Amino acid sequence: MKETINFFSFSDPNVQFVVIGTMILGATAAMVGCFSFLRKRALVGDAIAHSILPGVCLAFIISGDKNPIYLIIGAFITGWISLLLIDGISRTTKLKNDASIGIILSVFFGIGILLLTSIQHSGNAAQAGLDKYLFGKAASLTQDDIFTFSTIGIFLITLTLLFYKEFKLISFNPDYAKTVGLPVKFLEFMLATITVLAVAVGIQAVGVVLMAALLITPASGARFWTNRLGIMIAIATFFGALSGFLGSYISYIAPAMPTGPWVVMCLSLLTVGSIWFAPKRGMLSKVRTQKDNKRKILIENVLKLFYHLGEKNDDFKKERNINELQEGRDLGISELKKGLSLLKKKNWLRKKDGNWVISTSGLEEAKRVIRLHRLWEMYLNQRLKLAPDHVHNDAEAIEHIITPELEKQLEKELNFPQKDPHESIIPYTES
Amino acid sequence: MISIETHNLTVSYNRRPVLWNIDFKLPTGQIIGIIGPNGSGKTTLLKAMMGLVKSSSGYVKIFDQPLEKVRDRISYVPQRESVDWDFPASVMDIVLMGRYRKNNLMKRLSKADRDLAAEALEKVNMLEYSDRQISQLSGGQQQRVFIARSLAQGADLYIMDEPFVGVDAATEEAILGLLSDMKKEGKTVIVVHHDLQTAKAYFDWMVLLNTRLVAAGPKEEIFNETLLQEAYGGKLNVLSKVGDLIKEKDFPVREKR
Numbered sequence: 001m002k003e004t005i006n007f008f009s010f011s012d013p014n015v016q017f018v019v020i021g022t023m024i025l026g027a028t029a030a031m032v033g034c035f036s037f038l039r040k041r042a043l044v045g046d047a048i049a050h051s052i053l054p055g056v057c058l059a060f061i062i063s064g065d066k067n068p069i070y071l072i073i074g075a076f077i078t079g080w081i082s083l084l085l086i087d088g089i090s091r092t093t094k095l096k097n098d099a100s101i102g103i104i105l106s107v108f109f110g111i112g113i114l115l116l117t118s119i120q121h122s123g124n125a126a127q128a129g130l131d132k133y134l135f136g137k138a139a140s141l142t143q144d145d146i147f148t149f150s151t152i153g154i155f156l157i158t159l160t161l162l163f164y165k166e167f168k169l170i171s172f173n174p175d176y177a178k179t180v181g182l183p184v185k186f187l188e189f190m191l192a193t194i195t196v197l198a199v200a201v202g203i204q205a206v207g208v209v210l211m212a213a214l215l216i217t218p219a220s221g222a223r224f225w226t227n228r229l230g231i232m233i234a235i236a237t238f239f240g241a242l243s244g245f246l247g248s249y250i251s252y253i254a255p256a257m258p259t260g261p262w263v264v265m266c267l268s269l270l271t272v273g274s275i276w277f278a279p280k281r282g283m284l285s286k287v288r289t290q291k292d293n294k295r296k297i298l299i300e301n302v303l304k305l306f307y308h309l310g311e312k313n314d315d316f317k318k319e320r321n322i323n324e325l326q327e328g329r330d331l332g333i334s335e336l337k338k339g340l341s342l343l344k345k346k347n348w349l350r351k352k353d354g355n356w357v358i359s360t361s362g363l364e365e366a367k368r369v370i371r372l373h374r375l376w377e378m379y380l381n382q383r384l385k386l387a388p389d390h391v392h393n394d395a396e397a398i399e400h401i402i403t404p405e406l407e408k409q410l411e412k413e414l415n416f417p418q419k420d421p422h423e424s425i426i427p428y429t430e431s
Numbered sequence: 432m433i434s435i436e437t438h439n440l441t442v443s444y445n446r447r448p449v450l451w452n453i454d455f456k457l458p459t460g461q462i463i464g465i466i467g468p469n470g471s472g473k474t475t476l477l478k479a480m481m482g483l484v485k486s487s488s489g490y491v492k493i494f495d496q497p498l499e500k501v502r503d504r505i506s507y508v509p510q511r512e513s514v515d516w517d518f519p520a521s522v523m524d525i526v527l528m529g530r531y532r533k534n535n536l537m538k539r540l541s542k543a544d545r546d547l548a549a550e551a552l553e554k555v556n557m558l559e560y561s562d563r564q565i566s567q568l569s570g571g572q573q574q575r576v577f578i579a580r581s582l583a584q585g586a587d588l589y590i591m592d593e594p595f596v597g598v599d600a601a602t603e604e605a606i607l608g609l610l611s612d613m614k615k616e617g618k619t620v621i622v623v624h625h626d627l628q629t630a631k632a633y634f635d636w637m638v639l640l641n642t643r644l645v646a647a648g649p650k651e652e653i654f655n656e657t658l659l660q661e662a663y664g665g666k667l668n669v670l671s672k673v674g675d676l677i678k679e680k681d682f683p684v685r686e687k688r
Contacts, residue, residue: 038518162537169528173514179481180584181502181533227564229519 003253013143015252021141022244022263024153025205030218030240031160032198034233035191037219038171042212043098044086047105048199049211051082053112055200056133057119066126068148068204075200082108083192109208136207136260139251145204152201156194160233167191168229205244206260213264214240221271224278243267295342297400302339303348303366304373305329306358311424316363319355367427373399374420375410381421382414388421432459433495434588434619435480440489441685442472442479447678448487448642449475451670455638455647459494459588459619462610464634464650466624468663471641473623474510477592480621481507487684493588503532506586508577510593516566522576523561526552529583544583551582554612556605571602578606588619595624595633607633627659642666642674 010016036045052075059074060066082104089100116134119127129137160167166187169177178184195215203211222235247263276283305328310316326336340356343349348362358366376398377391386394402410420426435457442450450472457463465473478484480491482498493501506529529551530544552558555575560568568576574594581589594606610633613620624630630637630650637653639645639662646658677684 040515165531165540166536168520168524169531172518172520172525173509173528175478175483175509175513176507176528176580177531178483179502179505179507180529180531181499182531182536183533223519227519227566228521229524232519 004249007249007252015248017141017143017146018139018248018252018259019245021146021149022138022205022248022259023241024146024149024244025138025202026214026218026240026242026244026247026263026267027237028153028156028240029198029202029211029214030222030236031233032156032194033215034219034222034229034236035167035171036195037216037223038229042216043101044083045195045199045215046212047082047086047101047108048079048196049203049208049215050105050112051108052079052200052203053133053208054078054108054115057112057115057130060119060127060130061115064124064126066129068145072148072152072197072200075203076196078108079196079200080192083196112208132207133203134207135209135258136203136205138205138248138259138263141204149201149204152197156198159190159194163187163190164230206263210260210264213267217264217267217271218243221267221274224274224281239267239270243270293400298335298339299342299346299348300365300369300400301329301331302336302343303358303362304369305331306349306356306362307366307370307427310358310363317357319352319357321355325356364429367429369399371427372402372407374424374426375407375414375417376402377420377422378414378417378426379410391421433457434459434493435621436492436495437476437480438489438492440476440479440491441487442475442484443487443677443684444475444484445678446681447674448684449674450479451643452489453640453644454489455644457619457621457638457647458636460614460617461619461635462614462633463619463621463636463638464624464630465621465638465640466627466630466662467640467645469625471662473625473640474592476640477507477590477621477623480590481505503584504586505588505590506581506584508581508589508591508594511570511574511577511596513592516568516573518565520565521561522552522557522563522565522568523548525565525576526579526583529580547585548579548583551579552576554582554609555579569599571598574598575602575605578609582609586618589613589621591620591622593623593625595622595626595629627663630654643670 006012007015010019033045036042055074055076055078056071057074058078059070062074063070086097086100086104089095089103090097093100095103116131119130129140132140166177166182169182170184170187170191174184174188177187199211199215202214206214218236218239219232221239222232225235226232243263243266246266247259250262250266251257251259274282279285302325305325306320307316309320309324309328310318322333322336325340326333331339340349343362344351346362348359348365349356350359351357373395376395377388380386380391380394381388416428417426433456437453437455440450440453441448453476465476467473475484479486480493480498482491491498493505498505526548527540527544530540530548549558549561552561555578557572557575557579560572565573565576578591578594581591595603598606610620610622614635622634624633631654634650636648637650638647639653639658641662645662646653676682
């Protein structure tokens with residue numbers, strides 16, 4: 001508890017640096033990652049991250065200094081070269097994009113490790129900490145780092161806002177962008193530059209290996225919540241920043257816990273949560289839809305049962321006991337009882353002396369379903385030329401999903417037929 | 432008046448020529464169909480016209496000028512299937528893309544742009560769908576959104592790639608109505624189309640294509656058994672063998688001078 005209070009009071013400047021730093025990194029990477037995600041270049045971010053390692057090492061060898069600006073410049077250069085090579089390989093050889101990503105990623109990373117090892121054995125004392133680029137060094141961010149990150153972060157956000165509408169178009173339909181005369185090459189260059197920069201900065205928090213997560217997971221999670229690009233970017237950025245915050249909090253209260261990996265853990269949880277719980281696109285919502293569908297089918301089938309029985313003895317409002325109902329349709333007793341009680345709640349059925357009676361509004365609803373069933377049979381028979389004995393099963397399912405608009409269209413197209421292919425009367429409502 | 436001229440246009444894909452020396456001049460103010468079987472290079476021809484693929488030889492002139500000079504006067508409707516419709520955008524977002532220009536780079540679109548986009552949506556009967564997410568549209572509605580985006584450009588020449596593929600009857604009717612309205616306004620519309628059944632009713636002019644130009648002219652002159660047989664009767668044997676050789680040996684289509 002004491003740690004929590006300490007953390008949230010931000011009295012420790014180190015806490016401030018770590019929290020602000022990881023939040024900026026998480027947010028910018030997430031924002032930029034939305035475009036990588038939408039352009040289906042999720043893995044390219046991973047390749048850039050790995051290709052940055054040799055750049056960092058070379059920058060250190062040349063400058064002999066761990067100044068973040070030098071290292072970022074080095075990172076930026078090799079990151080960019082890797083991008084050009086990936087595109088070049090897929091364009092000029094028969095290798096496909098995924099293969100060239102794999103090749104460049106491993107070759108560059110290999111060179112990076114080679115350089116890193118030789119630096120570590122060079123006896124240069126300043127090299128200590130360079131290996132942090134592999135797994136990140138979020139917990140030891142300094143004031144200088146924060147200054148560099150914020151500058152680059154603001155730069156990235158500004159560019160993204162400035163080119164927002166163009167980035168949207170080249171992510172959706174780059175060919176069209178060319179035909180309206182936009183400088184697509186330049187825009188793609190800008191977008192790639194932003195990505196490389198975001199990765200170059202981001203690996204300082206989570207390291208080369210986990211960087212792809214910082215770029216792609218927030219976008220993947222955010223996509224589940226919205227159908228608007230602007231909102232998606234806002235949510236992704238929020239996820240990135242929130243994970244940065246939570247990651248540094250967890251590693252503060254549990255000092256044995258590393259910051260970077262916890263940032264990624266939090267991001268993953270947010271994304272998995274989104275996949276499950278997001279409205280409409282989430283898995284739970286799909287499960288719920290399935291359940292609703294099942295319930296609708298059950299209710300409508302029981303109503304139809306009342307209609308069919310009524311049709312048989314020409315008395316729709318007759319009281320029916322449960323045995324009679326069960327014989328009328330192939331339904332399990334528990335299913336039937338569930339349907340009956342649901343219908344009672346909707347006041348489409350009422351109970352009288354332990355028997356069931358359909359209400360006026362229930363009868364209307366039953367007529368609607370029967371009508372749709374028979375209209376659809378008619379449609380299959382006339383338009384798809386199906387024999388009358390082949391149309392029933394299809395109609396059993398379709399009757400539940402036809403909308404009132406489609407119903408009108410069906411009636412018009414078939415010219416309000418009186419009977420279905422089995423010579424049963426199609427019930428219309430008087431109005 | 433000439434809308435588009437292609438002069439000895441040869442285009443290669445993966446080093447194999449897919450269009451050989453296409454040479455024609457198309458008039459303005461007509462609805463022109465580019466007709467040919469699958470794999471006859473129709474889409475490639477459109478892309479070459481729009482500068483989306485490089486030609487190995489020859490050139491394209493639009494309104495008697497190079498493409499770059501007349502960008503603002505031409506508009507392109509790509510194949511519906513060439514994009515991912517699950518992209519997070521609304522119908523209005525997509526149509527507004529028709530107002531993006533080099534000179535409004537980095538700027539917000541104006542009120543006038545929005546009005547033009549709304550007008551274009553109204554023309555394809557989709558205005559009430561403005562806020563709809565594009566992945567929720569039917570195929571025909573997606574096609575109409577693409578056409579609206581193109582209309583929002585306010586061009587003189589429209590180039591459409593297979594707008595009638597996989598659309599419902601209502602969309603087909605809407606597009607046909609639109610084409611004849613555009614013709615009345617003096618616009619030129621070039622449509623890639625592969626369905627012979629409907630071609631004669633849809634177009635005034637035709638270009639018959641099968642990796643080479645079979646014929647181009649008013650439909651009365653073009654739409655006859657002999658020429659259609661030639662266009663749909665398979666590729667020329669020697670021509671495709673030479674194409675294979677060029678690819679295999681990585682040969683240039685023209686000698687370097």
